[in-house]
Amino acid sequence: MKNDRKYRLLIIDDDKEMVNLLVDYLSKEGFSCLGISNPHSAIELMSKETYDVVISDLIMEGKDGFTLLEEIKEIDPDIAIIIITAFGTLDTAIEAMKRGAYYFLAKPVKLDSLKILIDKAVEERRLREEHKLLLKEAERKFHFNNIIGKSKAMQEVFKLIELVAPTNINVLVLGDSGTGKELVARAIHYNSHRKRNPFIAINCSALPDNLLESELFGYVRGAFTGAITNKKGLFEVADKGTLLLDEIGNMSLNLQAKLLRVIEDKEIRPLGSIQNRKVEVRIIAATNKKLEDEVEKGNFREDLYYRINVIAIYLPPLRERLEDLPILAQHFLEKYGLENGKEVNGFEDEAMRSLLNYEWKGNVRELENVIERAVLLSKTNKISVQDFSLRGIKKDILLFEPMLEKCPTLEELELYYIRKVLKDVNGNKEEASKVLGVSVRTLYRWEKKL
Known part of the structure; x- marks a missing residue:
């Protein structure tokens, strides 16, 4: 099967026949191949060009494959290097892998096996590059400079994001629904040292209590009916990263107690397990509720409130x-x-x-x-x-705005409004009088002034 993209291979072997064999076969398989017999020129080539995979002999005149492997890795740490040799032993293979080789093959090389290895190596490199691009895009997208707002309130939000992002402290993001609480949480994560690790968000009001618990802490096989395999909880998935607990104000008191223990002990216990597991997660909590009031009502634990509210960021409504x-x-x-x-x-x-x-x-x-x-x-x-389809718009303001620009008298405003009502009801005097709250006779008298 031919490759859609011409992946670049560098083949290094002091046996010219082996070089020609590999270049001929792999070129036909759709790769762009360069073969060299002098290992000393490999470093110069690697410094000038980018390759996806290097295939190198281990024992060559003037330079051994281990030294070459380390020098290539210094130039491109992510490159896959496949070592091939006629003098392979288990110890040699282990040493090659320790030094960063992708794989170790003994000669004579099975060409179809080599092709499968190369396909796997270039796919893994493609995925790594794609991940790096996605990370850069996420960093750009969620940089706090890209959160839109020139108001004084939003400038204060930006200052707080910049202040807390490099730290490990827990953050509480407050604001009405739709104000952008998750956007702020992501901005904190992608401007922190945790940005290369997961950002996981969960809405605490979207799941029943028992399901939320299993989502957060995970479970082991047999923990409950239907638990046929082990499953990691979101705390484990987010390890070394950030976990956003959205709408934390809706979390039950039972789960609040377990969350408090995780924050204090940095350990979780999956459902059905008897062993704790260490986790290192930054918690960002978000809510549209006034948690102080919920504490007073007994709906939210006071000790948990103080643990998550180290720094609070308030997002004002639009x-x-x-x-x-x-x-x-x-x-x-x-x-x-x-x-x-x-x-x-x-x-x-x-x-x-x-x-x-x-x-x-x-x-x-x-x-x-x-x-x-x-x-x-x-x-x-x-x-x-x-x-637009705006419901609940302040129509009284919109109605008079054009008129107010002319600084009218009260009588002019009154007549303007009467005309507007009559127009809206297609001239029906009875309907207009009901809207205006006057009798039909009074409306007729006013109409004479129009």
Whole structure:
């Protein structure tokens, strides 16, 4: 089977016939091969070019394979080096693996076995490179500089993220639903020394108590009906990384006690097990509840509260930082315009006014949803108010805004409103009088002034 990508192989052997044999076979299998008989030139080549796999003899004139292996590893620590030799012993193979060889093969080499090994090596290298790219993208995406907000409240959030990220302290993130608590938790993780280890998030209100316990601590085979295999809990999965306990205010008192023990002892015990297991996890807790009130009510353990609340980061609701709304809206506009191939480059003034006058009970998450829908519905290069479906908008403010710009008299405002009501009810006097709270006769008298 041919490779879709031409992976690059460097073949080193002072036996020219062996070099030619391997280059010929592996080239036909779809690899890009360079074969050399002088091991001294290998280091110079490795310094100038990038290879995916090196295949090297162990015993060569002028330089042994072990020395060459170490020199190549200094240049590219991730490269797979397959050692081949006619003088192989178990001790030699073990020594080669200790020094960083990917695999050890004895001559004569079975070409199909070598091909399988190379395929495995290049796939593992591809996955490592992909992981590095994903990590870099996550670091870029979740860098606190990429959390949008110019308001004073958000600047304070950024300062706290920068302060706590390099530490190991537990953090409590507070804020209403949709304010971006998980985004802050990820920013803390990806700006810390734990960034190469897992970030795991779980919503404590999404699972029943018994399922949440098994998710967090894991279980052993036979712990309960249906536990046919061992399963690691999220504390073990997140070892050396970060665990976000979202909506921790909904966790039961029973689980709170077990969580407190994990924080204090840095150990977990899977369900059905009699042995504790060490874990080293940073805990970030998040909630939309006032935990002080929950402590007073007896719904949340006071000792746990103080253990998770070493540093608290409060995310204000969107309605309290409206100066951030235009740049958030523009960010989502560009994001969904690009994703959907639509050239939408701004908002009409009335559309932006309607966004600023909306209550945003769902906060930034709701704003993102509204902008995504508007981008899909928009038929022009600017978002209009007709592209929104905002329920509960402060229509009284929107209604009078155009009129207020002209500094009208009270009588002019009154007549403006009457015209608007009559228009909305298609001139029906009885309906209009009900809306205005006056008799039909009074409405007729007012209408003479219109």
